Amino acid sequence: MGAVELRHLRYFVAVAETGSLTEAAQRRLHTSQPSLSRQIRDLERQVGVELLSRSARGVEVTEAGRVFLDHARAVLVQVDAGVQAARAAAHPVRRSFGMGFLTGLEVTWLPLAMRALQDQLPDIQVAVSSDYSPRLGEALTRGRMDVAFMRPEPDYPLEYVVVDREPLVVLMPRDHRLTACDAIAPEELAGETFIGGANKAGVLRTVTEDYLRRCGVDVSLDHGVDNIAMALSLVASTRGLALMPAYALNLLPHAVVSRPLVGQPPTIDVAVGYHRTNTSPVLKTFLSRLVAVTA
Numbered sequence: 538m539g540a541v542e543l544r545h546l547r548y549f550v551a552v553a554e555t556g557s558l559t560e561a562a563q564r565r566l567h568t569s570q571p572s573l574s575r576q577i578r579d580l581e582r583q584v585g586v587e588l589l590s591r592s593a594r595g596v597e598v599t600e601a602g603r604v605f606l607d608h609a610r611a612v613l614v615q616v617d618a619g620v621q622a623a624r625a626a627a628h629p630v631r632r633s634f635g636m637g638f639l640t641g642l643e644v645t646w647l648p649l650a651m652r653a654l655q656d657q658l659p660d661i662q663v664a665v666s667s668d669y670s671p672r673l674g675e676a677l678t679r680g681r682m683d684v685a686f687m688r689p690e691p692d693y694p695l696e697y698v699v700v701d702r703e704p705l706v707v708l709m710p711r712d713h714r715l716t717a718c719d720a721i722a723p724e725e726l727a728g729e730t731f732i733g734g735a736n737k738a739g740v741l742r743t744v745t746e747d748y749l750r751r752c753g754v755d756v757s758l759d760h761g762v763d764n765i766a767m768a769l770s771l772v773a774s775t776r777g778l779a780l781m782p783a784y785a786l787n788l789l790p791h792a793v794v795s796r797p798l799v800g801q802p803p804t805i806d807v808a809v810g811y812h813r814t815n816t817s818p819v820l821k822t823f824l825s826r827l828v829a830v831t832a
Contacts, residue, residue, distance in 0.1 A: 540583070541580065541583050541584065543612075543613070543616060544576065545576060545579065545580040545583070546580075546609040546612055546613055547566070547613065548561070548566060548573055548576045548577060548580070549577060549580055549588060549589075549602075549605070549606070549609055550606065550609050550610060550613065551565040551566055552573070552577060552589060552596055553589070553598045553602065553606050554675070554692060556595050556596055556597070557595050557596060558570050558573055558574060558577075558596055561573060577589060584601075584605065586599075586601045587599050587601065587602075588601060588602035588605055589602055607694075610678060610694070613679060614678060614679060614680055614812070614814065617679050617680045617681065618680045621680065632660065632661045632662070632817075632819060633661065633662045633663075633664055634654070634657075634661050634662070634663050634664070634683050634684075634817065634819045634820070634823075635663075635664045635666070635676075635681065635682035635683045635684075636650060636663060636664065636665050636666075636682070636683065636684055636685070637665075637666050637667065637668060637673045637676060637677075637682045637684070637685035637686070637687070638665070638666070638667045638673075638685065638686045638687075639667070639668075639669070639670050639673065639685075639686060639687045639688065639807075640667040640668065640669070640764045640765065640766070641667075641764065641765045641766070641784055641785070641787070641788055642667075642686045642687075642784055642807065643665070643667055643686075644784070644787045644788070645784060645787065646686045646700075646807070646831075647665065649830045649831055650684075650686070650823075650830075651663070652830050653822075653823050653826040653827060653829075653830045654819070654822070654823060657819055657822060661819055666682070669737040669738070669763055669764065670687040670688040670690055670737070670738070670740065671690055671692070671693075671737055671739070672737075673685040673687045673690075673810065674687065674690040674692065674693035674695060674810065675693065677693065677695055677810055677811060677812050678693050678694065678695065678812060680812065680815070683811065683815060683817055683819070683820050683823075684809060684810070684811045684820060684823060684824075685809070685810045685811075686700075686807060686808075686809055687807075687808060687809075687810050688740040688741070688805065688806065688807075688808065689740070689806055689808045689810070690740070690810070693810075694812075694813075695810045695811065695812055695813075696810070696811055696812070696813050697808040697809065697810050698808060698809045698824070698827060699806045699807070699808045700807055700808065700809055700827065700831045701806070701807040701831070702804040702805070702806055702807070703782040703783045703784060703804060703805050703806075703807060704782075704783050704797070704798070704802040704803070704804050705744070705745065705748070705780045705781065705782060705783070705798065705802050705803050705804070705805065706780070706781060706782075706783050706785065706786065706795045706796065706797055706798065706802070707721045707726075707778055707779070707780060707795060707796045707797070707798060708732075708768065708769070708772050708778065708779040708780075708781055708785060708789075708793055708794075708795050709772065709778050709779075709793070709794060709795075709796070710772060710773060710776050710792060710793065710794075711791070711792055711793065711794050713776065713778075713794075715778075715796065716794055716796070718796060719796070719797075720796060720797045720798060720799045721796045721797070721798055721799060722798075722799045723748070723749060723752040723754045723798065723799070724752070724754050726749070726754060726756050726778055726780075727754055727755060727756055729756075729777060729778045730759045730760070730775050730776065730777030730778065731756050731757065731758055731759050731760075731777060731778060731779070732758075732759065732760045732761075732762060732768055732771045732772060732775070732777045732778065732779035733745050733758050733760075733761060733762070733779065733780060734761065734762065734763075735761030735762055735763050736761070736763070737763040737764075738762065738763050738764070740805060740806075741781075741782070741805060742761075744803050744804075744805050745780050745803070747803070748780075748802075748803035759775070759777060760775065760777065762779075765781060765782075765784070765785050765788055766788070768781050768785070769785070769788065769789065769790060769793050772793050773790065773792040773793055780798075782805050784807075809824075809827060811824070
């Protein structure tokens with residue numbers, strides 16, 4: 538029996554998190570699906586149990602696989618941390634602090650985040666990036682980032698501090714008939730081309746679907762989007778309606794306008810995520826000042 542190698546762990550985690558051999562191979566690992574399938578079979582032979590069950594619906598993690606997944610993630614976190622520590626020891630530089638944002642949130646939250654680190658800035662190098670919320674979760678889990686303004690992602694073992702609850706608003710073309718309304722009733726969405734969250738915007742999709750279900754409104758998703766920029770583009774080009782978090786108001790092009798929902802709108806959390814094993818003193822300082830700067 539051969540030894541379990543790091544590549545086996547990375548491949549397994551990628552398949553477990555995507556739920557698809559094809560997506561993991563093409564988008565996460567940049568390898569062929571047959572090669573990935575062989576690597577997973579090798580891993581299962583070495584571990585001695587079935588870690589993934591395969592069916593027509595895709596790939597699901599077995600009970601044994603779920604246990605193994607937690608350990609595999611922990612090992613990868615430690616290895617990545619070790620690599621970074623070794624590189625830092627060999628090439629001492631200013632301490633780096635990685636800060637991520639769900640694309641579009643940086644407009645509001647980056648100035649506040651930098652204020653929390655104001656007295657630290659001469660001594661650290663802040664690396665700022667924006668991405669989909671699940672990718673931010675992965676970066677935090679792997680130790681490639683220290684903190685992120687994102688959605689709480691249930692698939693990642695992270696700590697979250699909720700800093701805002703954004704209401705959803707209705708986005709529509711500037712000349713749409715509903716612009717005559719001061720606020721939009723949910724039943725007005727029925728029969729319209731509807732644009733909503735897709736796979737990488739799973740939290741938004743869940744909040745939207747729960748809200749429409751509670752309101753008794755049957756709306757079919759015509760276009761799924763992963764970020765605000767895609768939503769704005771589709772609203773303008775398809776003349777559809779979208780339910781999006783209020784931070785979209787910072788990014789509206791001339792062709793798109795917004796209206797609030799009637800009554801109590803659903804909200805979606807903005808949270809600061811970080812990994813509990815991150816011992817960065819800069820992160821500790823940032824978290825201690827978070828409530829004050831975001832109040």
